[in-house]
Each structure stands twice: as C-alpha cells, then as structure tokens.
Amino acid sequence: MGELKIIYQDDHYVAIDKPAGRLVHRTRISEDTQFVLQQLRDQIGRRVYPVHRLDRPTSGVLVFGLDSDAARRLVGLFEQRLVSKRYLAVVRGFICESDRIDYPLQEEEGRPLQQAVTSYRRLATVELPFAVGRYSTARYSLVEVTPETGRMHQIRKHMKHIFHPIVGDTTHGDGKHNQLFRDEFGVYRLLLMASDIGFIHPYSGTLLSLQSCPDSEITELFDRLGWGSECLD
Structure with missing residues (x-):
C-alpha cells in the first residue's frame, strides 16, 4: 500500500486523491483494518477531521480539516450547498x-x-x-x-x-x-470518480478548486474505449 496522493494542503485543510475500494474510516459493517483517515493521519503526522464522504468504491477528491474549527466551517458550506x-x-x-x-x-x-x-x-x-x-x-x-x-x-x-x-x-x-x-x-472497480470540488476558502476567502487526476487504469480504459484525454478535462 503506497502513500496517499495529496493534491492540496495548507494550514487548515488537506485534500487527497482517494483510491477506489478504500474505506474512509472504521465502520461496524466492515472487517477492514486499514482506512484512509488513519493512513493520512500517519502520513502527515497530525490529526485530520472528515468533512464529507465518498463511498468505498468511489475514487477522487476527498477533503479533511486539520482542526475541528476548520472542519466545522467547511461542513457548513456543504450543508448550505455552497460546494x-x-x-x-x-x-x-x-x-x-x-x-x-x-x-x-x-x-x-x-x-x-x-x-x-x-x-x-x-x-x-x-x-x-x-x-x-x-x-x-x-x-x-x-x-x-x-x-x-x-x-x-x-x-x-x-x-x-x-x-x-x-x-x-x-x-x-x-x-x-x-x-x-x-x-x-x-x-473490477466502480467507474465513478469524484473529479472536482470547488468552494470559497473559509479563512482566506479565495476560490479553491481541487481536481483529481485519473489513474493509469482509467486512462488506459478510456483509450481502449476511444475516449481521448479531452473527455477528462
């Protein structure tokens, strides 16, 4: 299991490109022992706070707060449908x-x-x-x-x-x-990818646009289907 790909990090938030097939956090209905939240915490050496969710089989952009206040502010934007x-x-x-x-x-x-x-x-x-x-x-x-x-x-x-x-x-x-x-x-995977997330940064007030990059499995599949890179832009 390699390191998670970090696509953005500042003093308040960190965003990763979540792999398909990985649970974000522990759940009663799974016997998995490895989770994205735990791995990211160990990888960056600090606690992370979930802001939103992606299904286990879905890949793509996943954002965490780096403290409880940052997470609360971004959760509020999701609840107001401002993301x-x-x-x-x-x-x-x-x-x-x-x-x-x-x-x-x-x-x-x-x-x-x-x-x-x-x-x-x-x-x-x-x-x-x-x-x-x-x-x-x-x-x-x-x-x-x-x-x-x-x-x-x-x-x-x-x-x-x-x-x-x-x-x-x-x-x-x-x-x-x-x-x-x-x-x-x-x-063998679910062909659903969270490709982009955008929101006004709760602290800086700037527009933050986060994008994931399709992995080699997806790009190779799209090539075989005749869908060029323009379909991924």
Missing part, C-alpha cells in the same frame, strides 16, 4: 445529452424520504461488439455528474432510477455489464 462537486461516471446505455434528476431517496430503512437532485451531461459514447443479454452489442456513455444534494449513494441510485446504472456497481448496477468489463478490460 461545487463534479463526478465522472461510465453508465450502461446511450444516456440522453443532459438532464436533471429530481427523485427523493431514503438513506436508511425506516427513515423518511429526502430530496435528492442530480444533474448530468453526456460527454461521450461507445458501442462495443459484445453480446450482453438479448442485445448483440453493448452501449455505454461517459457522463459528467453534478449532485446538488448529498444523499448516501445518490449518484448510483439516481443512475439506476433512470435505467443507466454505473458500470462496476455491485449494489445498484447490472451484473452482466459489470462482468463484461471484468472479462474484456480487467476492470
């Missing part, structure tokens, strides 16, 4: 060019439904000569996703709701298409 978030996802099928999904979600069983809104824009498509189910070919879209709210598994659930599940999603996805990507491309 811009941009994701990239590979979904099943040819999705329409753009849309806004306004579909309430239930974060936990027994809890009330909560407003959940996600906008998206199609960046590229590909049709592969592989039979999946009753179709002779397999179609996929690369999508830029901007969640306006922050519900648990929101993007994954919303893509499933519109019948364009994210490739590699073993909970809300399509097993046949997940298997195709394992067999043909050797890709």
